[in-house]
């Protein structure tokens with residue numbers, strides 16, 4: 001059972017604001033427990049593990065190849081830590097990415113989850129997340145093994 005604890009979208013994709021791209025390029029999720037485990041949304045390969053002090057903090061990028069949507073790069077940002085991930089590691093959906101944090105340019109602890117159609121270009125490559133549907137986030141997260 002899923003008790004009172006459900007992930008919430010705290011800031012949706014696309015809202016205009018004081019971002020380098022002029023809009024919010026991902027979806028923000030907030031939780032309430034002291035430690036929140038972040039899990040992979042869609043099977044794929046780790047292509048980047050990095051740290052960006054002025055932006056995304058500790059982040060992990062997973063390349064997902066989908067039949068319906070082609071290749072998507074899923075970014076997990078502001079992590080407190082990651083699960084010893086290395087580039088090239090294959091992750092099933094539901095695999096542990098790391099622990100939610102507020103590293104980098106983040107107001108408070110949250111997950112900035114972003115999907116891009118290219119590997120690197122901030123802003124222009126960002127798309128509305130589809131591998132994880134915001135409207136059905138708690139259901140799809142549960143299905144994918146988040147706890």
Ligand SMILES: [Zn+2]
Pocket residue numbers: 011024026027028111112113
């Ligand atoms: Zn964000």
